[in-house]
Amino acid sequence: MSTFQAPKGTYDLTPPDSAKFLAVREAIAAPLRDSGYGYIETPGFEDVELFARGVGESTDIVTKEMYTLTTKGGAELALRPEGTASVLRAALEAYLHKAGNLPVKLWYSGSYYRYERPQKGRYRHFSQVGAEAIGTEDPVLDAELIILADQAYRSLGLRQFRILLNSLGDKECRPVYREALQTFLRDLDLDEETRRRIEINPLRVLDDKRADVQKQLTDAPKLRDYLCDACTGYHEEVRALLTAAGVGYEDDEKLVRGLDYYTRTTFEFVHDGLGSQSAVGGGGRYDGLSEMIGGPALPSVGWALGVDRTVLALEAEGVELDLPVTTSVYAVPLGEEARRALFGVVTELRRAGVAADFAFGGRGLKGAMKSANRSGARFTLVAGERDLAEGVVQLKDMESGEQSAVPLAEVAAELTTRLG
DSSP states (O other): OOSOOOOTTOOOOOTTTHHHHHHHHHHHHHHHHTTTOEEOOOOSEEEHHHHHHHTOTTSHIIIIIOOEEEOTTOOEEEEOSOSHHHHHHHHHHTTGGGSSOSSEEEEEEEEEEOOOOOBTTBOSEEEEEEEEEESOOOHHHHHHHHHHHHHHHHHHTOOSEEEEEEEOOOTTTHHHHHHHHHHHHTTSOOOHHHHHHHHHOGGGGGGOOOHHHHHHTTTOOOGGGTOOHHHHHHHHHHHHHHHHTTOOOEEOTTOOOSOTTOEEEEEEEEEGGGTTOOEEEEEEEOTTHHHHTTOOOOOEEEEEEEHHHHHHHHHHHTOOOOOOOSOSEEEEEOSHHHHHHHHHHHHHHHHTTOOEEEOTTOOOHHHHHHHHHHHTOSEEEEEOHHHHHTTEEEEEETTTOOEEEEEGGGHHHHHHHHTO
8 A cells, every 4th residue: 555545535547447538538529529629728727817707706616616826926826627717718818719710619628626525426636528619609509519418428328318408698688687586585594605695696596406595496586587589589599409409408497507607508417327416517608708807709608528427427327338458469478589579579560550468577378378368358479489480479369269370470460450
């Protein structure tokens, strides 16, 4: 046992489980790459104000969950708690919105950090894949992103997830609803912190998971009753596009998500097999975020899907991923001359794109064959002095058990052919 352990609320990714995470990331990214989204990577930490302005000063993320630090130069930084603000900041800084092709479509993958109470499905360090479409207000774009996430999950074999959908209105109609909601909430029996939230962002109270709070919200005014004609029409178009694409969804009038920057379309992917931490991903439209962080008006939409929670959802459904083999050929040399010869074959196989490994450390035949079995290799190469004297190696099919002598000069080509 090491003297040190992973910090509380974090986890290490180690083989073979790490292969699941890589496969999930690839599955989520694949439809994005096929739809014009380019990869972007941002620093793991940013100016604290970027998140305070963008995510919202009333959110739990900013008030309770950010990891912050002060540099030697006095700058206040925060480990990124989410990806959208960072990606938008990077796009603005690189003037991607001025390249003449809107929307700017970007995808990203990385680690994020929040100081939360650890439990299954909720960690202080977690992994997400996200997508952002920056600079265009179009319901087709909202629908596209939801459909691509749905496509990614279905390609992994997930079936028991649901898509929750809502509209939060815009700067024209939401203020009217905000005032009506505040008036209603002020008469409820709520704690001081929640009362403070009423004055800053009352919609966040609707997202309160406590049963005693939710019970009091039964007769709260409904946002749908306050949507302007433009927002109503926009939302209906998103719903129609999803229906036409065969993507099912559920209207959820209380869905507000945990970030202040959302406007109009907001959505969440939930999986009922995960218990209280049922959200596996979500997103929405954030038409005013660019101005909040000092940029021009750039209506945008995006989402982030949790890699760790997606893996948990796969396990809850009993889905076994078709993971690529880590080793197709395992070489077992018997003697120094064979070590050099077989290492040359392994190198040639790797250059040809074949996953090949080697029995390192000069182990005997019995121990090396155990390693070959554990590797999952389809074929094993064995060679000793007598084999090399005859110019051959022994090729063993680990599935059938059949073994045959193959000329040393031809073994790489033979294996490449057999493995297809």
